[in-house]
Amino acid sequence: GQQVMQIPQYQHVQEGEDFTTYCNSSTTLSNIQWYKQRPGGHPVFLIQLVKSGEVKKQKRLTFQFGEAKKNSSLHITATQTTDVGTYFCAVRGGSQGNLIFGKGTKLSVKP
Amino acid sequence: DSGVTQTPKHLITATGQRVTLRCSPRSGDLSVYWYQQSLDQGLQFLIQYYNGEERAKGNILERFSAQQFPDLHSELNLSSLELGDSALYFCASSVVGFGDTQYFGPGTRLTVL
Numbered sequence: 001g002q003q004v005m006q007i008p009q010y011q012h013v014q015e016g017e018d019f020t021t022y023c024n025s026s027t028t029l030s031n032i033q034w035y036k037q038r039p040g041g042h043p044v045f046l047i048q049l050v051k052s053g054e055v056k057k058q059k060r061l062t063f064q065f066g067e068a069k070k071n072s073s074l075h076i077t078a079t080q081t082t083d084v085g086t087y088f089c090a091v092r093g094g095s096q097g098n099l100i101f102g103k104g105t106k107l108s109v110k111p
Numbered sequence: 112d113s114g115v116t117q118t119p120k121h122l123i124t125a126t127g128q129r130v131t132l133r134c135s136p137r138s139g140d141l142s143v144y145w146y147q148q149s150l151d152q153g154l155q156f157l158i159q160y161y162n163g164e165e166r167a168k169g170n171i172l173e174r175f176s177a178q179q180f181p182d183l184h185s186e187l188n189l190s191s192l193e194l195g196d197s198a199l200y201f202c203a204s205s206v207v208g209f210g211d212t213q214y215f216g217p218g219t220r221l222t223v224l
């Protein structure tokens with residue numbers, strides 16, 4: 001079935017540094033979604049990318065979908081302590097097209 | 112607030128017992144999903160229901176079962192509980208369930224002693 005690899009598993013940064021997490025698939029994706037889970041919280045939808053080469057921005061967050069629609073990245077510029085959490089990508093997979101989540105990247109930010 | 116509610120928030124029980132977790136989806140959402148998240152682990156998809164019917168199954172143990180009722184709320188039943196079943200159980204809902212955006216509830220933290 002559909003699988004998606006997410007790297008790195010953990011990232012520790014100093015406040016103000018940039019952060020990037022990557023999601024890779026061996027097959028072409030129809031779309032990709034990104035979620036954020038704060039410590040002690042539940043996953044919250046951030047964004048969906050659909051088009052090849054698409055780039056979307058949300059304040060300090062930049063989301064990219066690869067030209068071949070096989071990979072995606074989430075980049076945070078100048079991290080803040082509020083960015084702490086686990087970031088998951090999710091793609092359509094399975095026999096019924098349900099979402100398959102990556103294992104997530106856990107971001108910690110040192111003030 | 113996602114609009115998805117889950118009860119109870121916390122559950123502590125003993126090995127061998129049976130528990131039921133409850134989820135009410137967002138108004139208008141027809142699909143309900145159940146996920147298990149162990150400490151520092153990712154989201155393990157368990158099962159999906161759409162408008163009362165089972166649609167997709169993930170890594171759900173035979174000791175676990177779920178159903179979705181006519182009013183669209185869902186229950187996840189966990190039986191013969193083991194220590195390893197201790198985890199956060201999330202319910203999520205979406206409008207139709209074909210890879211559309213999922214809205215997660217706050218989760219139920221299950222502790223098996």
